[in-house]
Amino acid sequence: MGRKFIRASVVMLAKAHNPSILSPDWLKRNEVITEKPIQFALTPDFAIFDSKNINLIVDRQRYQLNIKGTTKKSLDKLVQITTKYLELLPHIPYIKLGMNFEWIIEDDDEGSAPIMKPAIGTMNDFSSVFPEHELCFGTIIIAHKEPYILRVNIEPTIDDKTITYKFNFDYKLKDLAVEKIIEYVESIHELQKFATGIVLKTTE
Numbered sequence: 001m002g003r004k005f006i007r008a009s010v011v012m013l014a015k016a017h018n019p020s021i022l023s024p025d026w027l028k029r030n031e032v033i034t035e036k037p038i039q040f041a042l043t044p045d046f047a048i049f050d051s052k053n054i055n056l057i058v059d060r061q062r063y064q065l066n067i068k069g070t071t072k073k074s075l076d077k078l079v080q081i082t083t084k085y086l087e088l089l090p091h092i093p094y095i096k097l098g099m100n101f102e103w104i105i106e107d108d109d110e111g112s113a114p115i116m117k118p119a120i121g122t123m124n125d126f127s128s129v130f131p132e133h134e135l136c137f138g139t140i141i142i143a144h145k146e147p148y149i150l151r152v153n154i155e156p157t158i159d160d161k162t163i164t165y166k167f168n169f170d171y172k173l174k175d176l177a178v179e180k181i182i183e184y185v186e187s188i189h190e191l192q193k194f195a196t197g198i199v200l201k202t203t204e
Contacts, residue, residue: 003199005070007102008192010082010185012063012173015093019047019058032084053077075188082185090178097171097181099188101195105163105203116156138163147171147184152198163203167195 023042027033033049033056041048046059054077055066065081067074086094116137117124126135138155153166169191171184 002104002106003203004104004106005101005192005196006104007066007100008070008075008078008188009064009066009098009100010078010188011065011096011098011100012082012094013061013096013098014063015061015095017058017060017063017092018089019060020044022047022049022056022058024049030084030088032081032088054081056081072189075192079185079188083182086178086182086185094173094176094178094181097173097184099169099171099185099191101167101192103165103195103199105165105199107161116154154202165195165199167191167198 020042024033024037024040027049033051033054035051035053037049037051039048039050046057049056053068053074055068057064057066063082063085065078067078116139118137118139123129136156138153141150141152141154143150143152148169148171151168151170153168154163155166156163171181173181
């Protein structure tokens with residue numbers, strides 16, 4: 001089967017982001033994002049910066065940085081931009097941090113994507129509950145380990161030929177110093193490695 005790491009992002013929730021300051025000039029001058037935008041939008045309520053390698057969307061409650069690549073260098077860029085943002089704006093009351101990864105598992109010449117067969121209590125055959133329906137199954141796993149809660153959403157397509165793994169590492173940030181938040185952001189490579197291991201072990 002084919003396993004493809006396709007996406008990574010960082011999300012920070014806060015009580016009062018200030019998107020109106022995030023012009024391309026401000027981002028470049030403060031060495032947050034130095035590359036040129038393909039397109040951008042800037043209003044008092046939201047900012048969008050889209051370039052060859054990244055996509056940044058900020059409104060008053062949410063900062064979301066997506067990368068357009070899946071290499072170590074791409075993950076480094078997530079860390080560098082988010083860290084610089086935090087250093088420049090330490091006074092913002094940050095609430096939550098989410099670090100997110102997504103994989104696609106596909107059928108190929110070497111084997112089929114795994115098929116999930118869940119059970120609820122003693123029931124493991126759901127055809128009587130959904131008569132005349134074609135069924136396929138996914139699952140949600142919630143795993144708690146300080147300082148984060150990990151949510152893994154595993155969802156198949158209707159033909160069971162493709163499975164999507166979505167990982168969300170969720171950190172509470174209330175009353176934390178920016179230096180501690182930066183430590184969490186800098187752990188992104190470790191988290192991505194852990195998530196990769198989960199994908200590999202569950203799709204052998």
